[in-house]
Amino acid sequence: MSGVSTEENGGGDPRRAIELLWGVPGPPRRGPKPKLTTADVVEAAVTLADADTIDAVTIRRVAEQLGVSPMSLYTYVPGRAELLDLMIDHAHGELPVPDPGLGWRDALTAIADDLWALFHRHPWLLQVTTTRSALGPHSFAKYEHELRAVEGIGLDDVEMDAAVTLVTGLVRGTARSSLDAARLVRTSGLTDAQWWERAAPVLAGIPAAAAAHYPLASRVGQAAGEAHNAAEDPAYIFRFGLARVLDGIETLITARSERRG
Amino acid sequence: MSGVSTEENGGGDPRRAIELLWGVPGPPRRGPKPKLTTADVVEAAVTLADADTIDAVTIRRVAEQLGVSPMSLYTYVPGRAELLDLMIDHAHGELPVPDPGLGWRDALTAIADDLWALFHRHPWLLQVTTTRSALGPHSFAKYEHELRAVEGIGLDDVEMDAAVTLVTGLVRGTARSSLDAARLVRTSGLTDAQWWERAAPVLAGIPAAAAAHYPLASRVGQAAGEAHNAAEDPAYIFRFGLARVLDGIETLITARSERRG
DNA sequence: CTTAACTCTGTACTGTGTACGAAGTAGAGG
DNA sequence: CCTCTACTTCGTACACAGTACAGAGTTAAG
Numbered sequence: 001m002s003g004v005s006t007e008e009n010g011g012g013d014p015r016r017a018i019e020l021l022w023g024v025p026g027p028p029r030r031g032p033k034p035k036l037t038t039a040d041v042v043e044a045a046v047t048l049a050d051a052d053t054i055d056a057v058t059i060r061r062v063a064e065q066l067g068v069s070p071m072s073l074y075t076y077v078p079g080r081a082e083l084l085d086l087m088i089d090h091a092h093g094e095l096p097v098p099d100p101g102l103g104w105r106d107a108l109t110a111i112a113d114d115l116w117a118l119f120h121r122h123p124w125l126l127q128v129t130t131t132r133s134a135l136g137p138h139s140f141a142k143y144e145h146e147l148r149a150v151e152g153i154g155l156d157d158v159e160m161d162a163a164v165t166l167v168t169g170l171v172r173g174t175a176r177s178s179l180d181a182a183r184l185v186r187t188s189g190l191t192d193a194q195w196w197e198r199a200a201p202v203l204a205g206i207p208a209a210a211a212a213h214y215p216l217a218s219r220v221g222q223a224a225g226e227a228h229n230a231a232e233d234p235a236y237i238f239r240f241g242l243a244r245v246l247d248g249i250e251t252l253i254t255a256r257s258e259r260r261g
Numbered sequence: 262m263s264g265v266s267t268e269e270n271g272g273g274d275p276r277r278a279i280e281l282l283w284g285v286p287g288p289p290r291r292g293p294k295p296k297l298t299t300a301d302v303v304e305a306a307v308t309l310a311d312a313d314t315i316d317a318v319t320i321r322r323v324a325e326q327l328g329v330s331p332m333s334l335y336t337y338v339p340g341r342a343e344l345l346d347l348m349i350d351h352a353h354g355e356l357p358v359p360d361p362g363l364g365w366r367d368a369l370t371a372i373a374d375d376l377w378a379l380f381h382r383h384p385w386l387l388q389v390t391t392t393r394s395a396l397g398p399h400s401f402a403k404y405e406h407e408l409r410a411v412e413g414i415g416l417d418d419v420e421m422d423a424a425v426t427l428v429t430g431l432v433r434g435t436a437r438s439s440l441d442a443a444r445l446v447r448t449s450g451l452t453d454a455q456w457w458e459r460a461a462p463v464l465a466g467i468p469a470a471a472a473a474h475y476p477l478a479s480r481v482g483q484a485a486g487e488a489h490n491a492a493e494d495p496a497y498i499f500r501f502g503l504a505r506v507l508d509g510i511e512t513l514i515t516a517r518s519e520r521r522g
Numbered sequence: 523c524t525t526a527a528c529t530c531t532g533t534a535c536t537g538t539g540t541a542c543g544a545a546g547t548a549g550a551g552g
Numbered sequence: 553c554c555t556c557t558a559c560t561t562c563g564t565a566c567a568c569a570g571t572a573c574a575g576a577g578t579t580a581a582g
Contacts, residue, residue: 031558
């Protein structure tokens with residue numbers, strides 16, 4: 001069964017975190033040479049998270065991987081929360097710069113595909129909230145490139161923001177489903193098919209769960225399950241959703257231009 | 262700063278979890294009368310989560326709220342993960358049954374609005390993954406009602422599934438942003454405006470972060486921030502996104518019917 | 523009345539983030 | 553060169569988590 005929860009992490013003054021994100025050096029160092037750099041810590045943390053989940057990123061494990069005592073990490077990073085922020089911006093740095101020659105549909109599609117790939121390379125990105133933490137250079141650049149895709153196509157500024165947020169949100173949501181499913185297969189040792197094989201007879205023994213009570217859910221659920229095995233389902237929703245959203249944006253643009261002229 | 266992570270929870274045999282979800286009584290009881298019911302535990306857990314976050318739902322705290330020792334909860338629930346599953350289905354039970362007389366656009370809009378409201382009543386629903394756990398009666402009913410909204414409008418079964426998943430995914434994503442932002446305001450004690458007041462001068466002191474490097478991001482970000490204060494931003498994206506998605510579905514339906522005749 | 527199933531509880535283990543204080547290192551000022 | 557002091561590193565300790573385990577008490581079945 002599933003059930004995954006999210007941990008809170010403090011707010012606090014943004015100063016130090018922003019300085020770390022932008023690599024501000026700080027005052028000249030007097031004491032012993034540091035063994036590591038902040039970048040070392042971030043990279044070690046990303047390696048751990050890639051191989052498992054964000055939960056694998058514990059202060060103790062990152063320290064162990066670096067051959068250092070846990071507490072010494074606090075020299076490079078104020079705490080675990082800020083480390084996660086640094087990891088996010090680091091990962092955003094992997095996004096390619098979209099081809100500026102593309103039309104808006106192709107550009108948005110490329111952005112969505114790149115983001116989809118990024119999430120599959122770094123699934124932990126979807127286990128972490130982004131609000132207020134996207135202040136690093138690579139996250140800024142990401143937003144800039146996204147806006148460039150919809151610049152000059154007839155949307156006002158507020159709509160441009162909404163359009164790219166809508167597309168990236170679609171990718172986030174569908175990629176999350178895709179990766180949750182994959183992770184579940186890994187941790188439970190059961191594929192979706194195997195899991196259903198086990199669950200189906202239990203459900204069958206419960207009168208209230210009979211197909212007669214849920215005719216559409218039974219029919220459509222089965223059809224969807226057969227059309228694409230469940231592992232590919234989110235990828236289908238991604239493509240389907242992107243097509244719908246792009247069509248919807250096109251409708252808006254058309255309405256705009258017709259009203260104007 | 263932000264940074265929120267998600268915990269893993271085991272897979273395991275679905276049998277017991279499904280039985281709990283559907284309220285299968287189990288063999289006749291011989292020992293002392295139980296002080297509680299599984300429903301008591303679930304309701305106490307929901308109360309705790311509503312008042313805070315999903316992290317407030319610890320075995321110890323739920324037990325304390327019920328005036329019982331922590332370990333005795335394991336009589337009613339196999340573990341924390343299964344408790345979360347039960348909470349999800351319990352919450353889905355609050356969703357109203359949509360008016361069957363509505364057209365598909367109004368029906369999908371009503372479903373989206375109801376879900377948006379549910380997420381704002383129970384923000385912890387967005388801190389928990391749903392994959393494979395939606396096997397309870399109320400979650401089944403939710404899916405059934407969603408499909409009813411798009412039944413008979415010219416989509417095949419696979420597209421019906423994709424359409425409702427797209428809409429509910431949109432609500433999930435935008436509601437998550439909305440609630441993450443609200444939670445951040447609560448935990449940091451800073452409104453978005455106050456936080457930006459503090460962050461802006463720090464950013465201003467970093468040459469690499471100059472607006473000249475991110476012209477669109479600066480212009481559009483400012484415009485979006487002024488148009489609606491950040492707290493309302495996700496709500497705007499929700500409405501904007503829903504309009505686009507519905508238009509996109511309409512385009513698909515129209516194309517279908519034109520091809521047919 | 524005996525027995526066995528069931529509930530409930532206290533204790534204990536492992537693992538988390540990180541506060542605190544001590545120890546050691548190396549550049550700055552004399 | 554010596555001293556001072558900022559700085560890095562580390563060991564210990566605390567509060568809190570989920571839950572395994574074993575024992576004690578309770579009640580229905582035989």
